[in-house]
Amino acid sequence: MTISRLSRIALGASAFAALAFAPVAGSAKPARDHQSWWKSAVIYEIYPRSFQDSNGDGIGDLNGVTQRLDYLQKLGVDAIWLTPFFPSPNADFGYDVADYTGVAPEYGTMQDWDRLTREARKRGIRVLVDFVLNHSSDQHPWFKESRSSRTNPKRDWYVWRDPAPDGGPPTNWQSIFGGSTWEYDKATHQYYYHIFLPQQPDVNWANPGLKRAMYDVMRFWLRHGASGFRLDATPYLFEDPNWPNDPEVKSGRPVWLKPYNSGLPAGNAILRDMRRIVDKAPGDAVLLGESSTATIEDLRKVYGAKSDEINLPMNFLYGNLTKLDAPTFKKQIDDAQMKLDGLPPVFFFSSHDHSRQWTSFGDGVHNDAIARVTSAMTLTLRGTALLYYGEEIGMADLPKEELQHFPLGPKRKVADNRDPERSPMQWTGDASGGFTTGAPWLPVASAARTVNVAAQIRDPASMYAWYARLLQLRRTNAALRDGAYLPLESGNPDVVAYARIDAEGRGVLVLLNMSAAPQSLSISGWRGRLPQDASVLLASPATDKIDLQAPALEPYGVQLVQFTSRR
Ligand code: GLC
Ligand code: CA
Numbered sequence: 001m002t003i004s005r006l007s008r009i010a011l012g013a014s015a016f017a018a019l020a021f022a023p024v025a026g027s028a029k030p031a032r033d034h035q036s037w038w039k040s041a042v043i044y045e046i047y048p049r050s051f052q053d054s055n056g057d058g059i060g061d062l063n064g065v066t067q068r069l070d071y072l073q074k075l076g077v078d079a080i081w082l083t084p085f086f087p088s089p090n091a092d093f094g095y096d097v098a099d100y101t102g103v104a105p106e107y108g109t110m111q112d113w114d115r116l117t118r119e120a121r122k123r124g125i126r127v128l129v130d131f132v133l134n135h136s137s138d139q140h141p142w143f144k145e146s147r148s149s150r151t152n153p154k155r156d157w158y159v160w161r162d163p164a165p166d167g168g169p170p171t172n173w174q175s176i177f178g179g180s181t182w183e184y185d186k187a188t189h190q191y192y193y194h195i196f197l198p199q200q201p202d203v204n205w206a207n208p209g210l211k212r213a214m215y216d217v218m219r220f221w222l223r224h225g226a227s228g229f230r231l232d233a234t235p236y237l238f239e240d241p242n243w244p245n246d247p248e249v250k251s252g253r254p255v256w257l258k259p260y261n262s263g264l265p266a267g268n269a270i271l272r273d274m275r276r277i278v279d280k281a282p283g284d285a286v287l288l289g290e291s292s293t294a295t296i297e298d299l300r301k302v303y304g305a306k307s308d309e310i311n312l313p314m315n316f317l318y319g320n321l322t323k324l325d326a327p328t329f330k331k332q333i334d335d336a337q338m339k340l341d342g343l344p345p346v347f348f349f350s351s352h353d354h355s356r357q358w359t360s361f362g363d364g365v366h367n368d369a370i371a372r373v374t375s376a377m378t379l380t381l382r383g384t385a386l387l388y389y390g391e392e393i394g395m396a397d398l399p400k401e402e403l404q405h406f407p408l409g410p411k412r413k414v415a416d417n418r419d420p421e422r423s424p425m426q427w428t429g430d431a432s433g434g435f436t437t438g439a440p441w442l443p444v445a446s447a448a449r450t451v452n453v454a455a456q457i458r459d460p461a462s463m464y465a466w467y468a469r470l471l472q473l474r475r476t477n478a479a480l481r482d483g484a485y486l487p488l489e490s491g492n493p494d495v496v497a498y499a500r501i502d503a504e505g506r507g508v509l510v511l512l513n514m515s516a517a518p519q520s521l522s523i524s525g526w527r528g529r530l531p532q533d534a535s536v537l538l539a540s541p542a543t544d545k546i547d548l549q550a551p552a553l554e555p556y557g558v559q560l561v562q563f564t565s566r567r
Helices: 013-019 062-067 069-075 110-122 141-148 208-223 266-280 296-302 326-338 367-380 400-404 453-457 463-476 478-482
Strands: 042-046 079-082 126-131 182-185 190-193 228-231 286-289 384-388 484-487 495-501 506-513 530-540 558-566
Touching: 062 069, 062 110, 069 110, 069 463, 110 126, 126 208, 208 228, 208 266, 228 266, 266 286, 326 484, 326 495, 367 463, 367 506, 367 530, 367 558, 453 463, 463 478, 463 530, 478 495, 478 506, 506 530
Parallel strands: 042 079, 042 384, 079 126, 126 228, 228 286
Antiparallel strands: 182 190, 484 495, 495 506, 506 558, 530 558
């Protein structure tokens, strides 16, 4: 079976006191007491199965992540988000959870988890847990009970409906992974609802018992050192209670944004409860939301009418873009900066559901230069940035040829269209990329021979060095850290230009050439803040020349220019 690529489609304080998050003295990071850490954070997504294997079974694990915390600290990330490591039949690689408060043996133990968060805290790194709140596995004891009879007390913890009069499914709705959203249960003659796989029945958030149990899950992980959650699939918590048939089931809005299956207002109350739970935990815990929306106005609503719901809803209007096109980016960037009431936007491109940006934006010739354009953009905007493991060394999707002959087996029972972006981290140039001493669950890309951490960490011109420098600038440059966003006109349809300005009027001008040709520009929009004393902070290709009267950029060139401004 193949799972379609989601990216393409959308896709009591005191009890906690001892765990309060405080970066240790001597940590490389300056204090962030000027504002909450998450408003300008870099959150690094780790797919634990593919990051680092510590025991030679070919599957990455929690101890592997712990081994690599020094690396992450050196790179300069504020937090890591771990995709699911809970017991799971792996119909959707962990996103079908069979036990919300356990660690799957292939990833380690609860002790390993506790050590990971302890060691991360020592290094000033927070850890976010992936909370799969819309559905469980069909192997979860709750669902096994629920399906056991119509009168079981947990029957109502899931979404059960009678067949339509003709015996067919209750509605004509389609699931995001294809096929009907309804699965017939022969024993009890009803259908259960699943917006993803049949092995992922949706839970019923209208049921008070389910709600309590889920909130307890959150408190469990907060007690165990988590600094918050990445909330999976937040738009789908409720369905239209009238269960209307879809008059245009194969057209209209895409299946993951239908008005009857997503963004129903009842979900907002749940998210407010969750926000209260993280707000009560010490250390400024946070909710990062997988919150796909059709418009910027809908994205604004995900933060909550009173900004009391998801702190950080991922901006899919930006994250789903795969074509390097300056006017499109200019619009998405300006919208995110100016139509979200100043709330922190969340920028990202790559993820375990998305093609890696080195591949999706690359033209086959200038991929490295293009990756510097996309990363500079994500990392110099006001807001929070997500990185996906390996993007900092310019990892590519695993080529089809390298995956084609790789056998399915006990470590990877099903093929998934998202396998290419989930290949193991490339630490070294060895055959196994330094990921494992055994046989990896997914092939290590042959590119690891040249594209790997060991080689890049020594090379000041490497992609790793580029990312590390961008992260360092975000921390140390006041304008980039929390300065205002100033939209600019570049006077050239291939170039995106904007500036970040701090309270003292110092700023950073960002110029991004999204074309394969050299470009000259004529910048306007300074609103009286004429820049002076310009000097290059970072550029690709490297240069220290800048002429603000007539700036020029190389093909896919990037310039970050420091200036002072005079009104
Ligand atoms: C989210 C996850 C994705 C998963 C889906 C179903 O979109 O990011 O990987 O398949 O939810 O849980
Ligand atoms: Ca392992």
